[in-house]
Amino acid sequence: IDPYRHLISTSWQKPEHPAIEITSPHWYQKESEFESDVATAHQIERWKPFGKPIIFGEQGNTGQNWDERSALRMRLRSWSAFFNEGVLIFWNTSGFKDYRNESAANLYIGPEERGYVRALQQFVRDIDPDVQKVTVAVSDQSRVRVYGLRSAKSFAAYLHNFSDHEKPTTGLSLILDSPMSGVGIWYSPATGQVIQQMPVPSGVQTLSIPPFVVDIALKIQVSQTSGTQDLSAQQSTKVHYVPGSSRKICQLTGEIDRERQQPTLNQTESRFGVRGTDLGSSFKHNGRVYFLFGDTIGRRGGDSIAFSEDADPEDCVALQFVTGPDGLYLPPRVPGIRLGAFEVPTGGFSHNGKMYVFFTTDHSEQKVMGRSILARSRDNAQSFEYLYDVSRDKFINIAPVIVNNAEVPGLPDSQGQGLLLWGSGTYRKSDSYLAYIPLNAVEDRQALRYFAGLEPNSVQPRWSTNEPEAVPLFAHPCIGELSVAWNPFLRKWLMLYNCGNPRGINFRVADQPWGPWSSAQVLFHPWEDNGYCHFMHVSWASRRCDSVHDPGRENEWGGEYGPYLIAHYTKGDEMRTMIYYVMSTWNPYNVVLMKSVLEVER
Incomplete structure (x- = not known):
């Protein structure tokens, strides 16, 4: 039927037909x-x-697309579907809550509903796809129903308190047969948070179930101490995003703020010849905060670098660009290194009065950003010298952070200062990796060491001289652009990156640079946080809700990427932190300054 050999289905079930390969009721x-x-x-x-x-x-309500319990029903249906080996596609009617149809009223999918789906996505991400239904027993079947999935590599269970959705359960236990020893993680389907963790041996056993109100989930993962591993499974997420706190402070680059229809603070086109740009990784150097912008639309092409001496970003950040004698922006040049499209600066740091910048290069149709290099400037970005190739594999986009070695036990050196490098490889299809180099040896590539997992039966990191031995810090192969900083208020490492699943700017936290890293949470979603239809363009082929697009790009969607923390501006206290970061919007092709709030769970 299909010359391309796709799986065949219909929009209405015909499972008895031999040509139909997916039942779609x-x-x-x-x-x-x-x-x-x-x-x-x-x-x-x-x-x-x-x-x-x-x-x-199609799945949804009868009667009306929304009622006060419909989000909860959606959550329970979604989790039950996964554990019963089915998939639900909800027929979304989210523009209003009063659509009525006695037989097919669709379903309102708003922020609460999307949050439930996101929690399920996080839970299932690292479960073995070969799992099958298995019988699991709960101590009180008159109150709780339980569903189980099991393979040689994974075990998962889902429990629903069908007797009472107001009072928490107590004194329940679960009888199961674990295929392996590992870490048991109790998980909240309502919030996506880890509730409790404990070691679990292999074989038949009885586990105590933490108190829960409506539902709870369990997964058992292999407890790995070396080699490739998802360390995020071993740490409870203790920091959460404050919903609704992500907001645009200002449009940082360009001439006109497209959303507000007024001149930007920096008016970068008339002052420096910068009509549009993206990225904006930042670092402190000689008393200023420098911003490394990517492919720049302007009179000179290439990339661009700016700096600021502003102490507070709350009302925007005033930029001055590194310029040539004519006052126009001066693209960075590295002798012998091509810096065209997708060949950009990704991170920088300062040492002994010199500026060091990581660039990507060797972009091609076969590979986006094929190589990374390190360059040095002795004259505040007026010129650069090539130092060495950094990577063609796992460290193409690089987020560098200087540390005092004595404050981070487990590094290869215990004295002096070091440079931590978080990296990603294949563009927007990579996990995250970690490397270290002594700061006083930063110009010697042979001094690089790569995080290669934990020592056997230990929590001590293992470091290798070979990049192929570097292991992912967690499993989330969607990373390209990323940034990392130590948050002194949370007293945790904070990582930001853009991803398609879950959609938006994701963040994770960790106590140590190598982890365990928390599960991913969404910091900015383009629909839920007033990006689309406000300062990010929605294609006119879909709907007309804004006019912020670049000329001639009416039918091209905007998109969020390049979330680069500005560590110097972080504020807060021991329970809450305000983080500031830049973010690119693609259409319009410019950079905005963002603010979000994170809280420690009480």
Whole structure:
């Protein structure tokens, strides 16, 4: 039927037809939320006899697309579907909450609903795809239903307190057969937070279930002490994003703030010839904060570098650009290194009065950003010297941070200062990696050491001289641009990066540079945090809600990327921190200054 050999389905179920390879029924219902999990299980079991994958092509409510319990029903259905080997595609009607249809009223999917889906996505990300349903027992089946999945590499369980959604459960236990020893992680489907962790041996055993109100989930992961590992599974997320706190402070570059229709503070086109640019990784050098901008639309092309002496970013940041004799921006040049499109500065640092900058180069149709190099400037970015190739593999985009070695036990050196390098490899398809080099040996590539996991039966990091031995800090292969900084108020390392799943600017925290890193949380979502239809363009082919696009790009979507922390501006106290960062918006092609708030869980 399909010459491209795609899987064949229809928008209405025809599972008995031999050419149909995916069963895709429609299901609309307004069941009691106390029955949502079992109603979902029954719907999936109905179609299993045909022996084909089950993806509900439409799922939603009957009667009305929203009511005060519909978000909870959606959450329970979603988790039950995963644990019963089915998939739900919700028929979204999110423009309003009063759409009525007795048979197919669709479903309102707003911030609460999206948060529930995001929590499920985080939970399932590292579960073995070969898991199958397995019987799991709970000590009180009159109050709680339980569903289980198991393979040789993973175990997961989901529990629903169908008897009471107001009072927490107490004194319950779970009887299971774990395929391996590892770390058991109790997880909240409502918030996406880790509730409790404990070591779990292999074999049949009984585990105490933490108190919960509506539902709770468990997964058991292999406890690895060396080699490739997802360290994020071993740490409870103790910091969370304050919903609604992410906001644009100002448009940092360009001539006109497209959203506010007024001149930008910096008016970079008339003053420096910079019409548009992106990125903006920053670092302190000689008393100023320097910003490394990427591909620049202007009179000279190339990239651009700016600096600021502002002490407070709350009302925007005044920029001066590194310029030539004519007053126009001066693109950085490194002798012998091509710096064209996608060949950009990604991070920098200062040492002994000299500026050091990591650049990407060797961009091609086969590989975005093929190589990274380190360059040095002795004249505040007026000129650069090539020092050495850094990587063609796992450290293409690089986020450098200077540390006092004595304050970070476990580094290769215990005295003096060092430079930590967080890196990513294949563009926007990479995990994150870590390397270290003594600051006084930063011009010697042979001094680089790569984090290669933990020593056996230990929490001490292992360092290797070989880049191929570098292991991911966590499993999330979507990373390209990234930034990392020590947050002195949270007393944690904070990492930002853009990702497609979950969509938006993601963040993680860790007590040590190598982790364990927390699960990913979304810091900025383009719809939920007033990006689209405000300062990020929505394609006119989809809807007309803004006019912030660049000329001739009416039908091209904007997008969020390049979240670079400005560590110098961080504020807060021991319970809350205000972070400031730049973010690129693609269309319009410029950089905005952002602010978000993170809190320690009380």
